[in-house]
Amino acid sequence: MKEYRTISQVAGPLVFVEKTEPVGYQELVNLVLADGTEKRGQVLDTSDEIVVVQVFETTTGIGKDTGVRFTGETIKMPVGKDMLGRILSGAGKPKDGGPDIVPEKRLEITGAAINPWARGSPRQFIQTGISTIDLTNTLVRGQKLPIFSGSGLPHNEIALQIARQAKVPGSDEEFAVVFAAMGITKEEENQFMAEFERTGALEHAVVFLNLADDPAVERIITPRLALTTAEYLAFELGYHVLVILTDMTNYCEALRQIGAAREEVPGRRGYPGYMYTDLASLYERAGIIKGKKGSVTQLSILTMPGDDITHPIPDLSGYITEGQIVVNRDLHRKGIYPPINVLPSLSRLMNLGIGKGFTREDHKKVSDQLYAGYAEGVDLRGLVAIVGKDALSERDRGFLEFAEMFENRFVRQGKDEDRTIDESLDLGWDLLKDIPEEQLVRIDRELIQKYHPKYRKKAE
Amino acid sequence: MEVKRTKGVLKRIAGPVVTAVNLDAHMYDVVKVGDEQLMGEVIKIKGEDIIIQVYEDTSGIKPGEPVENTGLSLSVELGPGLLTSIYDGIQRPLEVLVEKMGDFIERGVTAPGLSHDKKWDFKPVVKTGDMVSPGTIIGEVQETNILHKVMVPPNVEAGKIKEIKSGSFTIDDIICTLDNGAEIAMMHKWPVRIPRPFTEKLNPDIPLITGQRILDGLFPIAKGGTAAIPGPFGSGKTVTQQALAKWSDAEIVVYIGCGERGNEMTEVLTEFPELEDPKTGKPLMERTVLIANTSNMPVAAREASVYTGITIAEYFRDMGYDVSLMADSTSRWAEAMREISSRLEEMPGEEGYPAYLAARLSEFYERAGRVHTLNKDYGSVTVIGAVSPPGGDFSEPVTQNTLRIVKCFWALDAKLSQRRHFPAINWLNSYSLYLDTLSQYYDEKVSPEWNPLRTWAMEVLQKEAELQEIVQLVGSDALPDEEQITIEVARMLREIFLQQNAFDAVDTYCDMTKQFDILKAIKFYSDQAYAALKTGVMTAQITGLKAKNDLPQIKYVKEYKPEIEGIVKAMESEFTKLREAA
Ligand SMILES: Nc1ncnc2c1ncn2[C@@H]1O[C@H](COP(=O)(O)OP(=O)(O)O)[C@@H](O)[C@H]1O
Numbered sequence A: 001m002k003e004y005r006t007i008s009q010v011a012g013p014l015v016f017v018e019k020t021e022p023v024g025y026q027e028l029v030n031l032v033l034a035d036g037t038e039k040r041g042q043v044l045d046t047s048d049e050i051v052v053v054q055v056f057e058t059t060t061g062i063g064k065d066t067g068v069r070f071t072g073e074t075i076k077m078p079v080g081k082d083m084l085g086r087i088l089s090g091a092g093k094p095k096d097g098g099p100d101i102v103p104e105k106r107l108e109i110t111g112a113a114i115n116p117w118a119r120g121s122p123r124q125f126i127q128t129g130i131s132t133i134d135l136t137n138t139l140v141r142g143q144k145l146p147i148f149s150g151s152g153l154p155h156n157e158i159a160l161q162i163a164r165q166a167k168v169p170g171s172d173e174e175f176a177v178v179f180a181a182m183g184i185t186k187e188e189e190n191q192f193m194a195e196f197e198r199t200g201a202l203e204h205a206v207v208f209l210n211l212a213d214d215p216a217v218e219r220i221i222t223p224r225l226a227l228t229t230a231e232y233l234a235f236e237l238g239y240h241v242l243v244i245l246t247d248m249t250n251y252c253e254a255l256r257q258i259g260a261a262r263e264e265v266p267g268r269r270g271y272p273g274y275m276y277t278d279l280a281s282l283y284e285r286a287g288i289i290k291g292k293k294g295s296v297t298q299l300s301i302l303t304m305p306g307d308d309i310t311h312p313i314p315d316l317s318g319y320i321t322e323g324q325i326v327v328n329r330d331l332h333r334k335g336i337y338p339p340i341n342v343l344p345s346l347s348r349l350m351n352l353g354i355g356k357g358f359t360r361e362d363h364k365k366v367s368d369q370l371y372a373g374y375a376e377g378v379d380l381r382g383l384v385a386i387v388g389k390d391a392l393s394e395r396d397r398g399f400l401e402f403a404e405m406f407e408n409r410f411v412r413q414g415k416d417e418d419r420t421i422d423e424s425l426d427l428g429w430d431l432l433k434d435i436p437e438e439q440l441v442r443i444d445r446e447l448i449q450k451y452h453p454k455y456r457k458k459a460e
Numbered sequence B: 001m002e003v004k005r006t007k008g009v010l011k012r013i014a015g016p017v018v019t020a021v022n023l024d025a026h027m028y029d030v031v032k033v034g035d036e037q038l039m040g041e042v043i044k045i046k047g048e049d050i051i052i053q054v055y056e057d058t059s060g061i062k063p064g065e066p067v068e069n070t071g072l073s074l075s076v077e078l079g080p081g082l083l084t085s086i087y088d089g090i091q092r093p094l095e096v097l098v099e100k101m102g103d104f105i106e107r108g109v110t111a112p113g114l115s116h117d118k119k120w121d122f123k124p125v126v127k128t129g130d131m132v133s134p135g136t137i138i139g140e141v142q143e144t145n146i147l148h149k150v151m152v153p154p155n156v157e158a159g160k161i162k163e164i165k166s167g168s169f170t171i172d173d174i175i176c177t178l179d180n181g182a183e184i185a186m187m188h189k190w191p192v193r194i195p196r197p198f199t200e201k202l203n204p205d206i207p208l209i210t211g212q213r214i215l216d217g218l219f220p221i222a223k224g225g226t227a228a229i230p231g232p233f234g235s236g237k238t239v240t241q242q243a244l245a246k247w248s249d250a251e252i253v254v255y256i257g258c259g260e261r262g263n264e265m266t267e268v269l270t271e272f273p274e275l276e277d278p279k280t281g282k283p284l285m286e287r288t289v290l291i292a293n294t295s296n297m298p299v300a301a302r303e304a305s306v307y308t309g310i311t312i313a314e315y316f317r318d319m320g321y322d323v324s325l326m327a328d329s330t331s332r333w334a335e336a337m338r339e340i341s342s343r344l345e346e347m348p349g350e351e352g353y354p355a356y357l358a359a360r361l362s363e364f365y366e367r368a369g370r371v372h373t374l375n376k377d378y379g380s381v382t383v384i385g386a387v388s389p390p391g392g393d394f395s396e397p398v399t400q401n402t403l404r405i406v407k408c409f410w411a412l413d414a415k416l417s418q419r420r421h422f423p424a425i426n427w428l429n430s431y432s433l434y435l436d437t438l439s440q441y442y443d444e445k446v447s448p449e450w451n452p453l454r455t456w457a458m459e460v461l462q463k464e465a466e467l468q469e470i471v472q473l474v475g476s477d478a479l480p481d482e483e484q485i486t487i488e489v490a491r492m493l494r495e496i497f498l499q500q501n502a503f504d505a506v507d508t509y510c511d512m513t514k515q516f517d518i519l520k521a522i523k524f525y526s527d528q529a530y531a532a533l534k535t536g537v538m539t540a541q542i543t544g545l546k547a548k549n550d551l552p553q554i555k556y557v558k559e560y561k562p563e564i565e566g567i568v569k570a571m572e573s574e575f576t577k578l579r580e581a582a
C-alpha cells in the first residue's frame, strides 16, 4: 500500500492530503505518525487535487511527516457470535484484555437502509414493568424509543431498569443487549458495568465504550459499530436485540465539531444542516424484517441541553424516533422515581401492540383517559396558584386531586418494582374511579361496565 | 456544443454531490455515475464542471471513474401497474428491489417503474378514422377496481387513427397508430419536473370530504385545493395525513413518505389492503400509489420524490379522476434541497435554505388544482403537505413560505396533543380560504342549516377562548351564569365534535350526515340551556344535565341515529322538567 507524505493542512479533526492517486469517497485511512503510532480516519471529500480526511482520534502529533495510507475500502467491522460478553473500545478494539474478535463476517458500518417493503410491523408488546411506559407509552419490539432527559436526572437508572425487567410476556426467545457509550463519565461507566455484572447481563451483551476522555471524533463511529453488531445479531443470528446508545448529545456535539472544522454553513444553533439525515442513519437502524427471527429495539438516551425539548438535538431526534420518554426535573425534585412526565412523552407504535389479543382491550382508552385527566389537573395547578383552590369548581378540584394521585401512585414506583401490565391497568382504573363516571368521555360505555371498579365489585 | 461528449470522468466526490468533467450535458440530464453506473442528475453547470446529484450512496467511488450522460431528463413511467405500487423517490418499485437485492437497499440496481412483461386487457374506446389529439382517451384497462384510461400522450401530435387494437398487451406493445406515423403504447414517460398540460384551471368549489369533523366542519378543503399541516413532532401530522389518505372521497391517492420513518410506510402497506373505501367498499390499496423515500434513504432521491409523486397524481387527473396527494413531510424535502445546495456551495438564504426555496414550494403547490383536462373531462389534484418546523416554531422559512401559498392551514398544537386532544388541530389559529366558494355546495348537498351551524360553532369556540382568559384570572365559578353555559357548550364542541379518535374503528371516519347530527344535537342543548336559564333554572342543573352525558358515546356507534334521537328527546324532557320545577 502506497504511503503519502503530502499533508498540506491540518485543521481540527481534518487532514488535507495532496497529490494522491484516485481515492474513494468514505475510504478508510491509516495515518502513521513519526513515532510509529497509528491513527485511523475516513475520506470526507475526494478529488484530483485534494483529499479531506476526518481523523477519528485527536490530530495531536499529526504533521507533514505523517504517512498517509489509503486502504482502498470503506470502514468494515469484523463481527461474530463470540462478541457476546465482550467489552470493546469506541473504535471496536478489545478493551477487556481478551483476544481479537474472530470474524465470521466483515460488515460495512454505515449499514444500508432496510427496504420499507421488507419491514415487518413491530407489534410485540415489551413489558418493562414501568407503568408510565407500559400503560401510557408502550414499547414494542423493533421500536426506537429514546429517553429525553437532562443532566443529573436518573435516566441511567431508568434505562437499566428497563434493560433488566424488559420481557415479552410468554416468550423465551434469545435476547441480547448492545450497549454503546459515547462520551459518558467513568462514574457512569461503572454504574452500567456493575449493573451488567450484577445481573449477569454481560453474558448476553456487547459493550462499546467511548468515555468522556476518549477522542470526541471517535463517537461518530461508535454507534455505527454498535448498530452493525446489533443488526448482525438480530438479522443473521436471530436474537432480539436491545440497543442502548448513550449519550446521543455527545454524538451530536462531535458532529458539530466536524462541521465547524470543515467550515460548513451551520444550521440551527450551529449544528450541521444535515444532522437530521445523519441521525436518521442511526435511529432508522431498528425494526424487524419480514421472515427473519430477530429484532433491533433502540433505547437511546440523550440529555437535553438546558432541559429544552426544542433544542436541535432532542427536536431532530423526536422527528425521527418512534416517540420519546421524557424525564422531568420537577418530578425528580418532588422525589418521584421514575420522574417520567407522560404529557410530552409518546410511543408512536403503541397502537400496534396493545389492545385485545395483545395486552387488554381497555388499554388504549384507559391510557387516553389518564392522559386527559392528568393534563387537566396539571393545568389547574397553574390556576390554583393564582386564584386559590376555593375558586375552583367541584369538577376542577376533582381533577386537581387526580393529578396528585396520578403522580404519587401511578408514576411513582420502586427501582425494582416490576409491575405487570394488568397491575398497571388496574392501578389506572383505581385512580379513574374517583372521577365521576360521566366525565370519563374517552372510554366507551361497554368498557366502563366491564372494568370500572364500581361494576367489577358488583360482578364479583 | 460541437462534438457531443457523452462520456466524461469524475473529478470530485463529496457525499451525494459529485463533479464530472469532459462531459457535455444540459441541466437535469440523467447520468450514470462511476463503474457501478449509479443514477444521478445534472443540477449545475459551471464552466467545464458538470455537477451531479447522485440518487444512491457514493461511498467508495473514486475520481477518474467514468460518467455517462443519457441525455434524458428524470422521468417516470406512466401506464397500467402504478396502482398499489410502492416506489422509492425515483420510481424504483421497492418490491422489485427486495427481489433483486434483498432486505436492505444496496446500490447500483435499476428497476423500471412498471412491469414490462405483464399483459393487460386493453379495450379501445375510439375507432379507426377518429381524430385524436394529446390527452384524448383512446382506451381502457381494468387496472384494479379503478379503470385505467389510456391517453394519447401530451407530446404526440394530433392525427387520425390508422389502426387501434383490442386485446391483451404489455405496456410497450403498440396498440394504436396515427396517420401521422405516431405509435402509441399503454405506457409513456413524462419528465417529473415539468407539469403535465391541461386545458384550463377551474375554480375549486367542491369540497374534498375527509370524514374528519374538524376539517369538514370548520376548515374544509376543496377538491384541487392546497393545505398545509404544520406541527412539532408527535402532534399528529402523519396520523392526519393517513386519515385523509384513507377516508377522503378522492378517487386516487398518492402518498409520499418523504424523508420520514420506514415503519410508517410499512404501516400503510399492512393496513391499507385491509381497509375498505367507505364509498365503494373496495380495498383502499387499490386506489393508492405509495412513494417511500425514508429519512435514511439517499437525500437526492428524497428531493426527487415529491416530483415523482405529483407527476403520477397529474397523470391520473388527466384521466378525469379526483386525486389527492399527501406529502409527509415537505420540510424534509426542503432540507434535502438545503443539503444539496450547501454541497454546491451556493449562497445560503434564510436559515441556510437556498434562495429558491420559496419558488420551488410555490411551483410544487401550483401543480394542484381542479382542471378541465385536455380530453375536456374534469379532474383534480388536491395537495396536502405536512410541515415539520424545527422546535415547533412556525416562524421558520418552510412554514412561512408554505403559508403564503396554500389556502388551508391546519395548525397542529403540541399543547393539544399532549393532553391527547386529537386531531390536535388548533381551532383558533387554523383557517380555510375555501369557505365561501364551498358554502353553496353545503347548502345544497348537506343542509341549508349547515353553514349557520358552522358559524355558530366557531363563535362559541372563539367566545370560550376569551372567557378562558378571564377564568385564568378569577376561576370559572366567578363567571356569570350565561357564560358558564357557553363554557359548557364549548367543552361539548371540543370533546364531542372536534375530538376524533383515528384509532377507533367507527370514529375514524364520520360522514357529513353524522357530523351534522352531532352539531345539531349540541346546538339543541345550547338553545335549551339558555332558554332554561331565562326561566330560572340553576346553572348547575343545566350543566349537570344527565341526558347529555350519553352524547360523547355516539361517536363510537355506527348505527347512531336511533340513539342520538333518543338522547335529544331525553334532553328535551329533562329540560322540560327543570323548567317546570323552576
Ligand atoms: N386523530 C388521532 N387520533 C388518535 N391519536 C392520534 C391522532 N393523531 C395523532 N395521534 C397520536 O399522536 C401520535 C403522533 O402522531 P403523528 O401523526 O405520528 O405525529 P407527527 O407526524 O406530527 O410527528 C400518534 O402516534 C398517535 O398516538
Ligand SMILES: [Mg+2]
Binding pocket: B237, B238, B239, B260, B328
Ligand atoms: Mg410524522
